Amino acid sequence: MATLELEDVHRHFGGVKAVDGVDLVLERGELRALIGPNGCGKSTLFNLITGALRPTAGRIRLAGRDITGLPPHRIARAGIGRKFQVASVFDDLSVEDNLAIAAWTRGRRGQHLPLAALLTRLRLAERRATLAGELSHGERQWVEIGMMLAAGPSVLLLDEPTAGMTAAETAATVDLIRDIAATGDVTVLVIEHDVGFLERLDCAVTVMAKGRILRTGSFADMRADPEVRALYFGTAA
């Protein structure tokens, strides 16, 4: 059964069709990249899935349950985690508290959390007591990804997770995302513009244009597709 299913989803802002009849099915444990030029509707689609916006029409289901139009906190409770493009962490709290807040939503007791393992995985073991506001940009991005992992979602939406990262941090993030998907429990949908990142991620790619799904296929196929090349990669790619 599909974990996340979008059926003919529309979102219009007046006369502007930001999302115009999107059908999308993601299976459990699938890793998928979502690409497209700026303004094609990628972030609006994330907003619709996570409840920030209500669809003008269409249904969104999580593991068969209709979550269309639910508020963000109920959709998050249902199992959809979202990482924002700009790292959204609690600056006045320590790294450990940031992760603990996310873990509490699973009904776990903070002290029983395998936080140490998670912190090590995120390369933040030495920074557990540091305020999130004092971390570097890349570290803040990892803290937010760590919060998603601590919350234990069944679907993870990552909006440009490597924005502003160094090459080394980006490579480590690719490994982390692949590890998450490799568990087979979490479905991951990633918005990303970094072609190098997408190449290393080596997963199925869905291309959006003008609020619609244009193509879905492997990264190599998409890169070879003339229409996608013209639209997104540029003819020189």
Place this chain on the structure above:
Amino acid sequence: MDAPVWLALAVFGGLAAVPSLAGDYWTGQLARYVLFGLFAVSLALVWGRAGILCFGQAMFFGAGGYAMALLTLGIVEVPGLSGAWPALALAVVLAAALALLLGFFLFWGAGISGAYLAVVTLALAVILEQVVRGWPLLGESTGLSSVPALPVGDNPWDPKPTYYVLLAIAAAVYFGLVALLASRFGVLLTALRTHPQRLAYLGYSVVALRIAAFVLGGAVAGLAGALFVATDRFASPSLIGFALSAEVLIWVALGGRSVLLAAFLAAIGILIVQGFLSEALGEWWLLALGALFMVSVALVPNGLLATPLLWLQSRLRRAP
């Protein structure tokens, strides 16, 4: 993060020593100031810790005060309820209920936050004060006088027993709130203040957390107001309106909204200084307070007392 426990113990210990050092007049005055300090703590909780800028916190202080006056004067009788202490408990519940009602209306119904919330709560405080001024049951502009004092001690002219009881209540509430803020709830309030959107996307109801903080702040303010009216033996419309709401905001901003002890001490300190300076400067005292407020907001935005405390906490946290 609040002030170190040893410092809070020293502050309350120092306040406990006042009656033996100062006369009955200052003990009586300080009893009132301690209650205003508790009132300031309620706003620091709501504004400084939960990020809800309430410009009408006196609504709950006054609601607690008027409820206490109505119940202990026998103007309103509740079957099975008699005596000052049950009346105090009911006054706190009524103030919290008012906060719950407003919280539902403001956060859940209207979805108001930020500067809009400040404006709306300010307007509500003004409206409530006008309602009280025109309501015969509440004594209209004259207020309600001869409110029975708290049944503490044998000698009604000795302010010390009442002072100690009020100080003990203030200390209990303070340390109770500090313990609460050190718990999971406190961590969530910090998250709520820092990034409510992130909190919602983790699965928390931001509205429910805001209402919880608002109700808790309302209950503490109501407790302070009820005790104040029983101590002052007088409930007046000025306890519920705009002026006191603005005053407590200045105390909390000057002391430091994010540290409960700083807000508590700022209220007491400013009221003591006000006693001296208003004699020397008359109405010019308010100008001096306003100037100090502007300088503090511009140069020491975290508050005159909280800034050194936060610096100290930061140093202690970084120490190996």
